[in-house]
Amino acid sequence: MAHNQRTATDCRSGIRCGPTPMIEIKTAQAWQGVADCQACAIRAMVLFADLNEEDFRSIHQPIDDLLIAAGARLYPEGGPAGSLFTVRTGTVKLVRLLADGQERIVRLLRAGQVAGLEALTTGVYDSEAVALEDTQVCRIPGAVVRSLSQRSPRLHGQLMQQWHGAVREADAWLADINSGPASRRVRQLILRMRLPGDPAVVRLFSREDMGAMTGLTLETVSRELSALARTGLIEPLDRQGRSYRICDPDALALR
């Protein structure tokens, strides 16, 4: 692709707090928070899985529960990284701006993953984070995690796993959906975007975003999707091109 100059969907608004904005969770209330988080989609916020009450008492900064509207930005590339964000529900894209103004989506984060781990080290966000749909996150000050991770071996282990997951994702992103012909890229992307609850269904994104993920133009992505639908490997479930039924997963996985 000879870099298309179009810019991605506008993210005009900053962080927007939803119905339950800025819920402060600290000390005694923290247990409530943990209980909530353990209840929330599977592993979300596992970071704090085994902290004890004393640990929570030592937290002197607020942990906020935020609802990020679709298209809103969690933080900008190069911005000061004060907090990390555990994704509870929804999807976050990590975007890097190229020198020529193009945007490249380097990774997606979903429930249980953490955005902004940079807050633990350099203090500068390496990429922009934007919600792809309405998304719930917990905003945790980096200092909180840094100090707790010294004390709690299991938090320490969870951080390792988060980092490892990020590296794995990044490598897979390159090897799976940014390698080979257009058809393979789109097919791999589809397989990765299956709903955890129902693997026979995918929720996709704007063709522009899908292009920024695969390194293709939006037109090529659209054509490939149409071709897959025509061949019967997938079947549209709506008329906006966002949901598809996967009819033949094995055929999609072919090379």
Add this chain to the structure above:
Amino acid sequence: MAHNQRTATDCRSGIRCGPTPMIEIKTAQAWQGVADCQACAIRAMVLFADLNEEDFRSIHQPIDDLLIAAGARLYPEGGPAGSLFTVRTGTVKLVRLLADGQERIVRLLRAGQVAGLEALTTGVYDSEAVALEDTQVCRIPGAVVRSLSQRSPRLHGQLMQQWHGAVREADAWLADINSGPASRRVRQLILRMRLPGDPAVVRLFSREDMGAMTGLTLETVSRELSALARTGLIEPLDRQGRSYRICDPDALALR
């Protein structure tokens, strides 16, 4: 690129121990080892920078100093990850094998970086690691680092930095040298491969490896290099196409 079927340089030999094979470093000798490592290229083995003698006494498994011959493999993709490897000198490529037999280089590791951090979590290597040139590494059992990292806050911090560096590298690999037209990819790769000691000189690799790094064919890489040399942005320093002088860094960096 419609996936070229050629396979990468053969890595027939396994790990080969060089002139100083299997030097066991433990307990009392460990201090020697640390001293050596601090002397070795800049930050190599910073992982152990601030451990004390008691920490070293608690190491019950051998830490080996290995010399990996160019082309030899440290570990295979999917293999059991028992150890991690700090690179002291040389260059290691991390390779992922695609479904169609193609190989994709997802990252390079140089002095001060660590290969096989997976040994700290899943215990399975996510990618193959192969020395691109004669390379010195320290092989450290994952169990050693796991247990020490509980005790030493600074080792803990060093691990965070290593993970973060890996993610940054992976993202940059995608955004910088796997995006945009062929010329840009090759130029970005050149800029990244400058010698730390002399930023006006680059050491490159086989055109095949460079293709696996950029997602281009070896012919395209060769053509782009020739074009850059013809335009005077770079100048060959040998006749094997491995070393070049960078004449105009700013022009190389252009978009």
Add this chain to the structure above:
DNA sequence: CGGCAAATTGAGGTAGATCAATGTCGGTGG
């Protein structure tokens, strides 16, 4: 000197980019 591996260069074909038109959905206002 001969043989091999790797780099370079050339000629032609093609996958995907580009430019452009049309179609579809959802919202808004009369």
Add this chain to the structure above:
DNA sequence: CCACCGACATTGATCTACCTCAATTTGCCG
């Protein structure tokens, strides 16, 4: 309720950057 509008997906027609295939060239080593 319908006409209009803007955003986005789809489809078509060309164009081109890169791949593919293939021939030379170059350097290295026995």
